[in-house]
Amino acid sequence: MTGRLAIVGLGPGDDRYLTPEAREALDGADALYGYGPYLDRVPERCGQARHESGNRVEGARAEAALRDAASGAQVAMVSGGDPGVFAMASAVCGEIEAGPESWRTLDVVVVPGITAMLMVAARAGAPLGHDFCAMSLSDNLKPWDLIERRLDAAASAGFVIALYNPISKARPWQLGEAFTRLARHLAPTTPVVFGRAAGRDDEAMTITTLDQAHDVKADMATLVIVGSPETRVIARQGHAPLVYTPRTAAAVSA
Amino acid sequence: MTGRLAIVGLGPGDDRYLTPEAREALDGADALYGYGPYLDRVPERCGQARHESGNRVEGARAEAALRDAASGAQVAMVSGGDPGVFAMASAVCGEIEAGPESWRTLDVVVVPGITAMLMVAARAGAPLGHDFCAMSLSDNLKPWDLIERRLDAAASAGFVIALYNPISKARPWQLGEAFTRLARHLAPTTPVVFGRAAGRDDEAMTITTLDQAHDVKADMATLVIVGSPETRVIARQGHAPLVYTPRTAAAVSA
Numbered sequence: 001m002t003g004r005l006a007i008v009g010l011g012p013g014d015d016r017y018l019t020p021e022a023r024e025a026l027d028g029a030d031a032l033y034g035y036g037p038y039l040d041r042v043p044e045r046c047g048q049a050r051h052e053s054g055n056r057v058e059g060a061r062a063e064a065a066l067r068d069a070a071s072g073a074q075v076a077m078v079s080g081g082d083p084g085v086f087a088m089a090s091a092v093c094g095e096i097e098a099g100p101e102s103w104r105t106l107d108v109v110v111v112p113g114i115t116a117m118l119m120v121a122a123r124a125g126a127p128l129g130h131d132f133c134a135m136s137l138s139d140n141l142k143p144w145d146l147i148e149r150r151l152d153a154a155a156s157a158g159f160v161i162a163l164y165n166p167i168s169k170a171r172p173w174q175l176g177e178a179f180t181r182l183a184r185h186l187a188p189t190t191p192v193v194f195g196r197a198a199g200r201d202d203e204a205m206t207i208t209t210l211d212q213a214h215d216v217k218a219d220m221a222t223l224v225i226v227g228s229p230e231t232r233v234i235a236r237q238g239h240a241p242l243v244y245t246p247r248t249a250a251a252v253s254a
Numbered sequence: 255m256t257g258r259l260a261i262v263g264l265g266p267g268d269d270r271y272l273t274p275e276a277r278e279a280l281d282g283a284d285a286l287y288g289y290g291p292y293l294d295r296v297p298e299r300c301g302q303a304r305h306e307s308g309n310r311v312e313g314a315r316a317e318a319a320l321r322d323a324a325s326g327a328q329v330a331m332v333s334g335g336d337p338g339v340f341a342m343a344s345a346v347c348g349e350i351e352a353g354p355e356s357w358r359t360l361d362v363v364v365v366p367g368i369t370a371m372l373m374v375a376a377r378a379g380a381p382l383g384h385d386f387c388a389m390s391l392s393d394n395l396k397p398w399d400l401i402e403r404r405l406d407a408a409a410s411a412g413f414v415i416a417l418y419n420p421i422s423k424a425r426p427w428q429l430g431e432a433f434t435r436l437a438r439h440l441a442p443t444t445p446v447v448f449g450r451a452a453g454r455d456d457e458a459m460t461i462t463t464l465d466q467a468h469d470v471k472a473d474m475a476t477l478v479i480v481g482s483p484e485t486r487v488i489a490r491q492g493h494a495p496l497v498y499t500p501r502t503a504a505a506v507s508a
Contacts, residue, residue: 018274082372247348
């Protein structure tokens with residue numbers, strides 16, 4: 001029997017956002033690999049092995065899953081959101097490149113999912129309705145000055161900015177620094193959306209402005225979207241405001 | 255009865271990527287609105303009205319759907335991919351802002367979907383595995399010099415770039431111009447992925463390099479991903495190569 005590794009996006013966490021292809025990949029697996037909280041979202045099934053690991057050992061997890069698939073198992077690696085966006089697909093590719101030649105002949109499939117920024121944007125209206133970028137604020141795997149350079153480039157060129165991994169216990173100051181940096185380019189009234197656990201039961205959305213954003217609590221389950229100069233907020237009686245970026249854009253001043 | 259407008263992401267086109275929430279929103283609608291080819295993906299149902307329109311009339315389509323919802327109907331507006339990414343959610347928000355005050359009290363819900371760049375990235379490996387941006391190459395709604403400025407900013411800061419609406423009969427030269435512009439910042443060997451109809455039966459993937467990209471045919475169903483200086487290609491015997499961007503990044507030279 002030939003092994004296979006499917007890297008499966010679970011989406012934001014609620015079953016309503018799990019695609020049929022993802023469900024099929026989970027159902028057909030002999031073994032599941034993943035970070036504990038993501039694995040916990042998949043119902044246990046008799047005869048299906050579960051290999052749980054921490055959130056800082058992506059390389060080791062990818063290697064273990066590849067070994068298992070190389071030995072003939074049908075393996076599913078679970079990932080929150082989309083596996084291709086700041087998640088496991090890149091880690092698996094890295095291990096394949098560094099690993100034995102035989103891993104290159106393995107059947108590897110990436111099953112896409114709803115990534116956090118799409119879920120948060122949906123809840124807020126359409127803040128990603130025009131050109132945007134997605135950045136991880138974690139400086140564990142890249143230097144902070146590169147992050148600042150990218151914030152400068154994105155904000156000054158008029159991109160909306162989605163910030164993944166905005167903050168953690170080990171990285172308490174980076175999000176505030178990012179807001180300070182963005183304020184060099186963007187008006188204090190620029191809309192900022194905080195989406196925590198979007199698409200889950202404990203979802204919490206906060207819509208504020210760049211000059212107030214420092215006061216909003218965020219954690220690793222939060223995705224932050226910072227608007228562009230074009231992004232607008234529609235106040236609505238009895239409903240949360242709608243935040244959207246129009247499809248039409250004028251020239252941005254230099 | 256209170257009306258409701260759900261703006262529903264159909265994903266890349268195959269039912270395997272339609273989320274349960276999207277299916278529920280379609281099933282529960284009295285009326286469907288959408289661009290013809292997207293509407294064609296939804297099975298006809300007795301008693302459900304279907305309002306088809308062309309791909310250049312987003313504002314009028316949004317307005318008609320809002321009127322219908324305001325009169326008490328359960329309306330679903332269908333969108334390919336994710337409705338929040340270069341699609342209908344922003345158009346609906348624009349009509350709400352410009353429309354009668356009563357539209358602001360309507361129940362409006364955005365149902366996210368798998369957007370084209372996630373599907374194409376999944377098929378290629380993990381090209382969006384690190385910081386990236388998404389841009390529409392259409393200069394129908396923004397000036398071309400703004401597009402060039404954003405290409406410069408994104409490429410020089412080391413973002414991977416996903417290009418939506420790369421080309422059409424009315425816009426034949428923009429994609430080639432974009433590759434020429436990007437070549438100012440990126441090496442000729444930079445990986446470029448063309449994903450046509452990804453996730454559908456007639457899917458076609460092409461993996462090439464920036465200096466060869468001019469020769470690849472593209473159309474409105476194509477999504478193009480241009481790598482960053484960090485993006486890598488893994489050759490594999492008997493399989494398509496894997497394209498991925500590592501999670502680790504070094505400083506980008508100025």
